[in-house]
Amino acid sequence: MDSIGATTKASQLVSPKVTKTKAAPTGSSTLPNATFGCEHVQSLFKANKALAKETYETAIQTLADPRRIKPQTYKSSSSENDTIVVSIKPTYLCLQCPSIMSADGRDKHHEARKHAFTVESRHGCLYCQFCRDFVYDPEFEKIRAQRGTKRKADDSNGIEDQRLVATHAAFVPCRATGLRGLYNMGQTCFMSVILQTIIHNPLVRNFYLSEGHSSRDCDDEYCISCAMDEIFQEFYSAEKTEGYGAVSMLLASWMAEQALVGYQQQDAHEYMQFLFNSLHQKNGGTLSEDCSCIIHKTFYGQLQSTVRCDKCKNITTALDPVMDLSLDIRDVKKRKLEPGASKAEKAEIKIDLKECLDSFTQKEKLPATDYTCQKCGGSQPATKQLSIKRLPPVVPVHLKRFEHSKANATKLETRVAFPLQLNLHPYTTRAKDANNKKSFANGFVPKASPELVYELSAVIVHKGNIDTGHYISYSREGQDWFLFDDNKAVAASEADVLEANAYLLFYMAREL
Amino acid sequence: MDKEKISQLDPAAWSVVARNVLDDCFHNIIHDMVLEIHREEKVLRMQSAVVIAEDTARAQMPEPPVAPVKGAPPPTPNIRVETTGAIYENGKTFLRGNPLQTTPEVICPQCRLPRLQYPITGKGSREPDLSKEYCMFYPFVSKPGHDIYGNQFPTEQAKTKKERELIKQQQRAEKDNTPGSNDTGTPPATQSFTLNTGSKPISYIPWQTCPSCKRSLLITRFAQHLEKCLGISGRQSSRNAMAKLTGNGSVSGNTPLGSRMGTPQPGSQNNNGKRSPTKKGGADDDDDDDKETPVKKKKKSNYIKKADRERLAASGATTPGSTHQSDPKIKLKIAKPKSGDNGVKREREDGDGEVPRKKIKMQRSESIRTEKTEGDDEGSDDELGA
Numbered sequence: 001m002d003s004i005g006a007t008t009k010a011s012q013l014v015s016p017k018v019t020k021t022k023a024a025p026t027g028s029s030t031l032p033n034a035t036f037g038c039e040h041v042q043s044l045f046k047a048n049k050a051l052a053k054e055t056y057e058t059a060i061q062t063l064a065d066p067r068r069i070k071p072q073t074y075k076s077s078s079s080e081n082d083t084i085v086v087s088i089k090p091t092y093l094c095l096q097c098p099s100i101m102s103a104d105g106r107d108k109h110h111e112a113r114k115h116a117f118t119v120e121s122r123h124g125c126l127y128c129q130f131c132r133d134f135v136y137d138p139e140f141e142k143i144r145a146q147r148g149t150k151r152k153a154d155d156s157n158g159i160e161d162q163r164l165v166a167t168h169a170a171f172v173p174c175r176a177t178g179l180r181g182l183y184n185m186g187q188t189c190f191m192s193v194i195l196q197t198i199i200h201n202p203l204v205r206n207f208y209l210s211e212g213h214s215s216r217d218c219d220d221e222y223c224i225s226c227a228m229d230e231i232f233q234e235f236y237s238a239e240k241t242e243g244y245g246a247v248s249m250l251l252a253s254w255m256a257e258q259a260l261v262g263y264q265q266q267d268a269h270e271y272m273q274f275l276f277n278s279l280h281q282k283n284g285g286t287l288s289e290d291c292s293c294i295i296h297k298t299f300y301g302q303l304q305s306t307v308r309c310d311k312c313k314n315i316t317t318a319l320d321p322v323m324d325l326s327l328d329i330r331d332v333k334k335r336k337l338e339p340g341a342s343k344a345e346k347a348e349i350k351i352d353l354k355e356c357l358d359s360f361t362q363k364e365k366l367p368a369t370d371y372t373c374q375k376c377g378g379s380q381p382a383t384k385q386l387s388i389k390r391l392p393p394v395v396p397v398h399l400k401r402f403e404h405s406k407a408n409a410t411k412l413e414t415r416v417a418f419p420l421q422l423n424l425h426p427y428t429t430r431a432k433d434a435n436n437k438k439s440f441a442n443g444f445v446p447k448a449s450p451e452l453v454y455e456l457s458a459v460i461v462h463k464g465n466i467d468t469g470h471y472i473s474y475s476r477e478g479q480d481w482f483l484f485d486d487n488k489a490v491a492a493s494e495a496d497v498l499e500a501n502a503y504l505l506f507y508m509a510r511e512l
Numbered sequence: 513m514d515k516e517k518i519s520q521l522d523p524a525a526w527s528v529v530a531r532n533v534l535d536d537c538f539h540n541i542i543h544d545m546v547l548e549i550h551r552e553e554k555v556l557r558m559q560s561a562v563v564i565a566e567d568t569a570r571a572q573m574p575e576p577p578v579a580p581v582k583g584a585p586p587p588t589p590n591i592r593v594e595t596t597g598a599i600y601e602n603g604k605t606f607l608r609g610n611p612l613q614t615t616p617e618v619i620c621p622q623c624r625l626p627r628l629q630y631p632i633t634g635k636g637s638r639e640p641d642l643s644k645e646y647c648m649f650y651p652f653v654s655k656p657g658h659d660i661y662g663n664q665f666p667t668e669q670a671k672t673k674k675e676r677e678l679i680k681q682q683q684r685a686e687k688d689n690t691p692g693s694n695d696t697g698t699p700p701a702t703q704s705f706t707l708n709t710g711s712k713p714i715s716y717i718p719w720q721t722c723p724s725c726k727r728s729l730l731i732t733r734f735a736q737h738l739e740k741c742l743g744i745s746g747r748q749s750s751r752n753a754m755a756k757l758t759g760n761g762s763v764s765g766n767t768p769l770g771s772r773m774g775t776p777q778p779g780s781q782n783n784n785g786k787r788s789p790t791k792k793g794g795a796d797d798d799d800d801d802d803k804e805t806p807v808k809k810k811k812k813s814n815y816i817k818k819a820d821r822e823r824l825a826a827s828g829a830t831t832p833g834s835t836h837q838s839d840p841k842i843k844l845k846i847a848k849p850k851s852g853d854n855g856v857k858r859e860r861e862d863g864d865g866e867v868p869r870k871k872i873k874m875q876r877s878e879s880i881r882t883e884k885t886e887g888d889d890e891g892s893d894d895e896l897g898a
């Protein structure tokens with residue numbers, strides 16, 4: 001409740017206008033919603049609500065089938081003979097009978113059979129022939145949101161709960177969208193970009209906005225999690241659009257980590273690791289593997305390293321906890337370059353994120369000096385392969401642009417192309433195992449491999465050279481991209497994002 | 513059989529098939545996008561229709577005899593009201609017709625004010641009807657040189673003090689000429705009217721009170737100040753000097769200045785040009801401080817300028833006695849154990865000991881060079897303001 005109290009207070013301070021409108025009795029503080037999608041759905045429900053919901057649920061389940069052949073096949077009923085057509089375009093499933101039709105057939109079907117409701121096959125939206133439009137009925141939308149999976153019903157919509165919410169909650173100001181810049185307090189852009197990325201991470205945001213860590217109940221001085229909580233409150237409940245000075249976060253970071261102290265530039269990746277670690281500790285983190293803190297829930301993955309002895313074929317595996325994938329770009333670039341490449345070619349070469357991931361998870365030879373087989377004893381050459389054993393909901397990808405050798409440190413400016421959507425399944429342990437098996441048994445036809453689609457959610461870019469530079473970040477809110485450059489929040493296009501010379505990438509699972 | 517049939521298809525037919533498949537794929541992409549936008553918009557209009565109906569109902573509802581008790585469920589009027597978009601009946605609202613046609617305006621379901629439909633400036637902007645009050649959630653502005661709220665970025669990052677004052681004066685003069693044009697009045701002839709955005713301009717930089725010395729300073733200098741205020745800068749400069757000595761040859765004498773830049777602008781040559789004026793401006797600020805509260809500064813800040821040190825050493829007896837100074841230091845002591853810097857901090861506690869100790873430290877790490885870096889540090893301090 002503290003955050004809500006702070007909200008109203010803040011809005012009073014900022015704009016008395018909003019408070020005035022709020023003072024008017026708004027009936028309830030839950031969102032106003034139409035009871036039905038349209039008049040015709042209303043009469044449909046009046047006739048037999050249970051049946052209508054059941055058939056709609058069946059239709060949605062049919063559409064959830066990944067092969068999708070069934071819902072995409074319809075009978076083209078021309079005058080004489082019926083032909084079976086498999087369509088790429090959306091089809092329409094009748095809600096009142098088992099027919100499947102094309103868009104034209106849908107209208108004919110309505111004329112012939114007077115069946116007015118059809119379900120569109122790509123998204124499961126309901127089409128009403130009377131409205132001649134898609135309708136979005138609250139009950140049907142609830143079913144649609146489950147996408148055919150039998151999830152346990154969302155209990156939060158009980159009447160009792162609604163009343164509770166209505167009486168105890170207040171709206172946050174319409175303006176509090178969380179899109180604000182962070183002031184550069186003097187070489188603190190490395191901190192700003194990481195904070196912006198976390199601020200726009202829905203999992204972490206929900207944790208903090210649901211009082212996951214309340215600064216009121218925390219006694220620690222200079223607590224990083226309290227500083228985080230403060231930022232989330234400022235961003236999502238204050239009606240401000242100017243930048244925010246993350247002073248308490250800076251102080252807390254300095255107090256917690258010696259290496260960060262001082263007026264100097266830092267590596268954003270290092271700061272991210274530090275921040276994750278600190279937040280993990282401050283939010284009831286445990287040392288055990290199944291730590292349930294918000295950071296582990298969001299970012300914790302496991303890498304499996306499989307080593308196979310070349311002589312006795314003995315396989316040993318080891319699991320490593322990871323919070324990000326650190327990908328090498330130097331070797332990938334080298335491999336791609338032809339030996340006699342000119343300097344201009346070297347500078348222009350563009351590599352792909354998928355190439356980096358391939359290289360990361362490919363088999364590599366270990367020389368005998370590096371491996372001692374426990375089974376056959378003695379030093380043996382071996383084959384090592386990395387794969388992702390456990391994928392977290394959010395995968396930070398770190399491109400190793402900064403190289404530190406004994407003599408000097410350099411930055412690789414190689415462009416790495418990255419997709420908006422990334423299928424991580426080929427890099428998992430399961431996929432690699434299946435691949436290895438396949439190579440043993442020839443003629444084995446693999447099924448269509450499942451996809452683990454991750455969507456790009458944030459990009460951090462470093463501009464400048466190794467000693468000095470500037471960080472900016474892109475974050476996605478819904479389908480819109482925004483660029484954060486210190487205290488500036490700017491609208492960005494997908495093209496802008498994809499053109500960025502990324503240093504850190506954040507991919508978020510499309511479905512959990 | 514089918515296979516044979518397919519292989520017998522002549523190339524022309526294949527090109528038709530390929531074309532059709534591509535067409536269908538494009539169809540799907542467009543279908544998906546349109547449906548998504550359609551859904552978003554229609555749900556908003558549905559809500560708007562409901563809000564209008566509810567508000568109309570509430571307006572017609574007789575005043576409740578007793579003021580509703582706080583915490584009790586809100587009263588639901590038992591009346592039937594029909595609006596163009598919806599029917600309100602006993603606390604429930606039913607749609608009438610297609611809200612995309614019946615309800616042309618989107619009303620914010622939260623604050624129940626109309627939403628601005630188009631950005632106020634930039635891509636796809638339209639001039640809003642300024643006589644209305646709008647929901648504060650404005651469409652985001654997409655315009656080069658502007659942020660999503662339509663604030664323009666300062667064109668020149670580093671303007672001299674004189675220039676800035678001149679602009680301020682001009683703005684003030686403009687304001688005086690058009691009284692009351694800020695909020696409700698008619699927009700000026702130029703397109704630069706302002707809706708009540710309630711936000712501060714991008715160039716606005718807030719002040720922040722240092723938690724250690726309670727001095728107020730621009731937030732863009734906060735990290736730099738804090739470093740000094742917590743007494744880290746000496747150690748840092750020695751570390752920098754070490755890096756310079758042991759490290760790479762590429763780092764020339766100029767680098768410390770450059771590497772201390774907060775947010776370098778793309779054109780780095782410009783910085784060289786700008787350096788001197790900013791530095792000067794910054795130095796002015798410092799001088800101001802000294803003039804205003806010379807004694808106070810000595811008491812509050814842990815960092816002591818070289819020039820002040822001798823003075824301090826002479827009047828050392830007075831300094832530790834002040835209550836102001838002990839306050840921030842206690843805070844430091846509590847926080848510091850984690851960082852392992854405790855020893856250094858404690859040594860510095862006794863005011864007299866500070867000066868010689870620091871010197872010893874510096875001498876250890878190449879005395880001449882360190883002195884120089886320190887000088888550089890102080891010189892580049894104000895770079896950040898740029």
